[in-house]
Amino acid sequence: MQNIKHIAIIMDGNGRWAKKKGLPRIEGHKKGVDAIKKVVRAADDFGIKYLTLYSFSTENWKRPKKEVEFLFRLMESSLKKEAQDLHKNNVRVLFAGRINEIPLFLQKTIEEIKKLTCKNTGLNLIFAINYGGRQEIIDALNKAMEKYKNKKIDINMINKFLYIPDIPEPDIVVRTSGEQRMSNFLTWQAIYSELYFTDKFWPDFGRSDLKKICDEYKRRKRRFGGL
Numbered sequence: 001m002q003n004i005k006h007i008a009i010i011m012d013g014n015g016r017w018a019k020k021k022g023l024p025r026i027e028g029h030k031k032g033v034d035a036i037k038k039v040v041r042a043a044d045d046f047g048i049k050y051l052t053l054y055s056f057s058t059e060n061w062k063r064p065k066k067e068v069e070f071l072f073r074l075m076e077s078s079l080k081k082e083a084q085d086l087h088k089n090n091v092r093v094l095f096a097g098r099i100n101e102i103p104l105f106l107q108k109t110i111e112e113i114k115k116l117t118c119k120n121t122g123l124n125l126i127f128a129i130n131y132g133g134r135q136e137i138i139d140a141l142n143k144a145m146e147k148y149k150n151k152k153i154d155i156n157m158i159n160k161f162l163y164i165p166d167i168p169e170p171d172i173v174v175r176t177s178g179e180q181r182m183s184n185f186l187t188w189q190a191i192y193s194e195l196y197f198t199d200k201f202w203p204d205f206g207r208s209d210l211k212k213i214c215d216e217y218k219r220r221k222r223r224f225g226g227l
């Protein structure tokens with residue numbers, strides 16, 4: 001019997017959700033934000049301490065410029081809109097990724113919500129933006145080598161320089177939309193994470209799906225390479 005401390009989600013299928021309904025892809029992303037709100041509330045209610053959401057990968061720059069711009073503007077407006085409510089609910093909002101490479105307007109919003117919520121002690125809500133698992137390892141390794149100069153680098157030295165150090169590794173990684181791959185997500189941290197795949201598109205994902213995953217997790221036996 002175990003409870004999830006950290007759940008990480010690859011929110012996939014916004015585009016296909018929209019297509020199925022004959023709508024433009026951006027409508028799927030808008031509905032995706034509604035799903036995020038539901039899942040944040042539910043995660044908090046279920047006592048989960050860390051929720052990481054893959055929001056924009058280092059590979060997503062390959063998408064049409066218009067869609068990329070729309071996504072960054074949607075993140076900006078959603079974060080601004082939800083900031084006070086998240087703060088009132090004691091949520092600490094954090095970000096993982098190469099944030100210094102995204103548009104300045106979004107960097108500014110990110111700084112504001114981080115500062116507003118930094119002392120909160122409830123749910124830790126982590127948005128992975130311009131995030132790549134390999135890039136995170138490279139970034140951490142470079143910083144570790146700078147600090148430890150001629151020393152041999154070990155696991156703890158890398159851990160210290162991850163985008164968000166000192167948080168538990170994900171207990172379970174979830175991917176929606178029927179795809180079954182990791183796509184450069186939490187490459188360092190997810191080596192022993194449980195995996196869970198659902199055919200639902202992200203905009204259709206909600207509280208009952210999260211509940212199902214919590215129940216399923218309780219049934220999993222984790223051995224971390226031991227017996």
Ligand code: FPP
Nearest residue numbers: 011012013014015016032033055075078127
């Ligand atoms: C995956 O669907 C969705 C994304 C890559 C974007 C998710 C981002 C948001 C919903 C906005 C996040 C908001 C904040 C506040 C950070 P897809 O476009 O890959 O769908 P497809 O595979 O069906 O094409």
